[in-house]
Amino acid sequence: DAGVIQSPRHEVTEMGQEVTLRCKPISGHDYLFWYRQTMMRGLELLIYFNNNVPIDDSGMPEDRFSAKMPNASFSTLKIQPSEPRDSAVYFCASSTGRRDGYTFGSGTRLTVV
Amino acid sequence: AQTVTQSQPEMSVQEAETVTLSCTYDTSENNYYLFWYKQPPSRQMILVIRQEAYKQQNATENRFSVNFQKAAKSFSLKISDSQLGDTAMYFCALSRVSYQLTFGKGTKLSVIP
Numbered sequence: 001d002a003g004v005i006q007s008p009r010h011e012v013t014e015m016g017q018e019v020t021l022r023c024k025p026i027s028g029h030d031y032l033f034w035y036r037q038t039m040m041r042g043l044e045l046l047i048y049f050n051n052n053v054p055i056d057d058s059g060m061p062e063d064r065f066s067a068k069m070p071n072a073s074f075s076t077l078k079i080q081p082s083e084p085r086d087s088a089v090y091f092c093a094s095s096t097g098r099r100d101g102y103t104f105g106s107g108t109r110l111t112v113v
Numbered sequence: 114a115q116t117v118t119q120s121q122p123e124m125s126v127q128e129a130e131t132v133t134l135s136c137t138y139d140t141s142e143n144n145y146y147l148f149w150y151k152q153p154p155s156r157q158m159i160l161v162i163r164q165e166a167y168k169q170q171n172a173t174e175n176r177f178s179v180n181f182q183k184a185a186k187s188f189s190l191k192i193s194d195s196q197l198g199d200t201a202m203y204f205c206a207l208s209r210v211s212y213q214l215t216f217g218k219g220t221k222l223s224v225i226p
Contacts, residue, residue, distance in 0.1 A: 031212060043204065043216040056213065089156060098146050098208040099165065104158035 006092050006105035013112055018080040021108045024073055025094030033102060034067055034077050035091040043091075049075065082112045115140050117207050119217035126195045127225050133180075134190045134220045136205030143167075146208040147181070147188045152219070153201040161203070164188065192222075200224045 005024040013019050025032050033048040047057040052069045060067070064083070069075040079086055089109050093102040116139045126132035138147070149161040164172045164181050172179050176196075180189045192199055205217040 033214070042218050045213050045215075048212065050212075091158065093158075093214075095212075098212055099163075101146075101148050101160045101163050101208075102214060103160070104150075106155075106157050109156075 004092055004094050004103050004105035006090075006108050008108060009106065011108055011110045013082055013110070015083055015112055016081045017112075018078065019082045019086075019110060019112075021077040021090050021092075021110070023075045023077070023092030023105060025075070025092070026103055027073065029094035029096050029103070030072070031095040031097070031102075032069060032075050033093040033095070034075070035093065035104075037089045037091060037107070038087075046077070079110075082110075084112045087111050115142075115207055115209055115215045117205050117215050117217040119203075119205055119220050121220045122218070123221045123223070125223040125225055126192075128195055128197060130195055131191060131193045132195055132222065134192075134203050134205075134222065136188045136190070136217060138186050138188060138205070138207050140186075140207060140209065142210055144210060147179075148206040148208065148214070149177070149179070149188075149190045150204045150206060150216075151199075151201045152204065153198075158204075162190070195224045197224050197226060 007022045034046040037043045046059045047067045049069045067077045089107045091107045093104045095102040118137045145166045147164045151159045151161050162174045176193045178191045202219045204219045206214045
């Protein structure tokens with residue numbers, strides 16, 4: 001299995017632009033998570049899906065952030081408009097359940113200038 | 114509230130020696146899972162070891178083992194025969210009934226040749 005695939009690996013954008021991060025989970029995993037990692041706040045859960053349905057989005061910082069999972073093999077995290085404080089590494093992870101742990105993608109490093 | 118505390122921001126160990134990383138947690142749930150993740154400079158999050166709370170036996174994976182003290186809510190990671198490739202950030206994580214992973218702030222481990 002290719003693991004969890006995220007794209008792009010790096011993204012540099014100007015403040016005010018729309019940014020879309022992409023994730024392909026492992027086939028058969030019915031949970032998908034989006035995390036954000038910063039030096040100040042560590043790893044924070046933004047949102048997670050079960051069977052393509054958003055279950056908890058309480059970690060989404062504000063209305064500028066949105067996430068979708070149109071099918072079992074694809075999810076997006078969109079920031080519109082982007083701000084410098086959104087600069088972070090964004091991870092996608094998938095899982096079959098708590099017992100097996102979560103498999104993370106390699107992350108997207110977002111820099112908003 | 115669920116919290117995970119790693120009290121050692123940085124540690125170092127000589128190659129081939131043994132090191133123990135500390136983690137304490139707090140949860141009101143009885144059915145939970147604990148994990149240690151490794152994040153090398155490549156930033157990939159790698160699952161090192163998992164522990165099921167209802168199992169008394171401490172988990173072991175090759176050179177990695179845990180000391181799980183449920184009553185004390187302690188979950189330390191022991192790395193034996195440390196290797197240069199063990200240099201990384203190590204995160205302790207708690208998985209709740211809601212499937213969310215809560216991470217500690219991490220311990221930066223340096224293995225010295």
